[in-house]
Amino acid sequence: MTTASEVDVVVAPLPRSEAPGSYVDxxxxxxxxxxxxxxxxxxxxxxxxxxxxxxxxxxxxxxxxxxxxxxxxxxxxxxxxxxxxxxxxxxxxxxxxxxxxxxxxxxxxxxxxxxxxxxxxxxxxxxxxxxxxxxxxxxxxxxxxTLTTAAATVADGAGAAVDPNAYFVDSLFRRSPGATAPAADTTAVRAEAGRILAQGELGNGVGDTDRTYLADLVAQNTGLSPEQATTRVSDVLSAVDNAKAQAAAAAETARKTGVLxxxxxxxxxxxxxxxxxxxxxxxxxxxxxxxxxxxxxxxxx
Structure with missing residues (x-):
């Protein structure tokens, strides 16, 4: 009588991965x-x-x-x-x-x-x-x-460099219609007024002593009365303060915009x-x- 011999069945494990190597594709x-x-x-x-x-x-x-x-x-x-x-x-x-x-x-x-x-x-x-x-x-x-070169050329041709306070200085010494101003050269006076304005911008504004001095300079060089000169100085200094406030507000807006x-x-x-x-x-x-x-x-x- 023939008996069936025992057969050992070995199960091979399935491959664990499709492709060896890194998991990062x-x-x-x-x-x-x-x-x-x-x-x-x-x-x-x-x-x-x-x-x-x-x-x-x-x-x-x-x-x-x-x-x-x-x-x-x-x-x-x-x-x-x-x-x-x-x-x-x-x-x-x-x-x-x-x-x-x-x-x-x-x-x-x-x-x-x-x-x-x-x-x-x-x-x-x-x-x-x-x-x-x-x-x-x-x-x-x-x-x-290029712009700097052009600006330097223009400045050389005009004989003076561009000053941020130039407009306000011009406003101080601008003659009113019909007013007669002295014929003296006002270059030194304008430069001094510009330095006063610049110092006021660095500090807390133009002091009372400098205000009075500026009013005297304006009255002497524009033909305005002392009262008119004082009013003009006050108006120009107010314009300077407004310009500073606008510049500060623009800088703050730019900073907030950048942060946002x-x-x-x-x-x-x-x-x-x-x-x-x-x-x-x-x-x-x-x-x-x-x-x-x-x-x-x-x-x-």
């Missing part, structure tokens, strides 16, 4: 970076053409600045989120799936690839912006050099990082589920 990441950068460039160019830009936003003069900032920030947020999510989705869809992980681990790896697309696109955009700023600085420097723009840019980048992580996970899910979007991308035969 750099070709897919580079593809996502290129797509994200291209989409951002297109959208930013379009937005700049219609004025939707933080540096060139066109609006009516009576539109509050807060609405201008909200509109420009919303556009920047849309551009960043949409471009990063598109690039991250492509990376998640194109990434090779390693079989040594469950669904949750695969989703995390897909999301990390989306973050790498976000970071890589930021580096590329930073390099492009740095190159553009260098070119712009070079162009501005050349233009400034930096904050909005950083916030939008953080939001776009979360969007890139989510989009890469969604791309990976569609890769695993073999979602084809047949209605939109059907084959034509």
């Amino acid at each position: 750099w070709p897919a990441i580079i593809a996502g970076i290129i797509i994200a950068s291209a989409i951002a460039l297109v959208l930013l160019s379009f937005g700049s053409a219609i004025g939707l830009s933080l540096v060139n936003f066109r609006a009516e003069p009576d539109v509050p600045a807060i609405w201008i900032a909200i509109a420009a920030a919303s556009w920047l947020l849309w551009v960043q989120i949409s471009s990063f999510m598109a690039g991250a989705y492509v990376t998640g869809r194109m990434r090779k799936r390693h079989l040594d992980s469950d669904e949750e681990e695969s989703d995390i790896r897909d999301g990390v690839h989306g973050l790498l697309v976000w970071a890589g696109a930021l580096v590329v955009g930073g390099l492009i912006a740095a190159g553009g700023l260098s070119a712009a600085a070079s162009a501005v420097g050349s233009a400034a050099s 723009a930096a904050f909005l840019t950083a916030a939008s980048l953080l939001v776009s990082a979360a969007g890139a992580y989510f989009a890469a996970q969604k791309g990976g899910n569609h890769r695993d589920e073999r979602v084809s979007f047949g209605t939109a991308f059907r084959r034509y035969r």
Whole structure:
């Protein structure tokens, strides 16, 4: 009688991964970076053409600045989120799936690839912006050099350099219609008045002693009465104070605008990082589920 011999069955373990090596799929990441950068460039160019830009936003003069900032920030947020999510989705869809992980681990790896697309696109955009700023600085420097040369030529031809207080000094010694002024040269007097105004701008304004002295100089060199000269000095000093206040307000507005723009840019980048992580996970899910979007991308035969 023949009996069946026992047979030992050896089960070989399945391969743990489709491809050995790093879990980071750099070709897919580079593809996502290129797509994200291209989409951002297109959208930013379009937005700049219609004025939707933080540096060139066109609006009516009576539109509050807060609405201008909200509109420009919303556009920047849309551009960043949409471009990063598109690039991250492509990376998640194109990434090779390693079989040594469950669904949750695969989703995390897909999301990390989306973050790498976000970071890589930021580096590329930073390099492009740095190159553009260098070119712009070079162009501005050349233009400034040309303007300086032209200004020096004009100043040499006029015999005097441009003084920020020149207009206010001219206002002090401007003759009223019908008034007769002495024929003496007022160059030294004007220079002294300019120094008084400049010292007042550095301190807390022109003091009473200097005000009285300026009124005497104006009365002696313009033919105005002492009362009229005093009134003119007060008016010119008020104009100087207004100009200082306007310059300070403009500087403060520029500072606040810069802080707001930096904050909005950083916030939008953080939001776009979360969007890139989510989009890469969604791309990976569609890769695993073999979602084809047949209605939109059907084959034509």
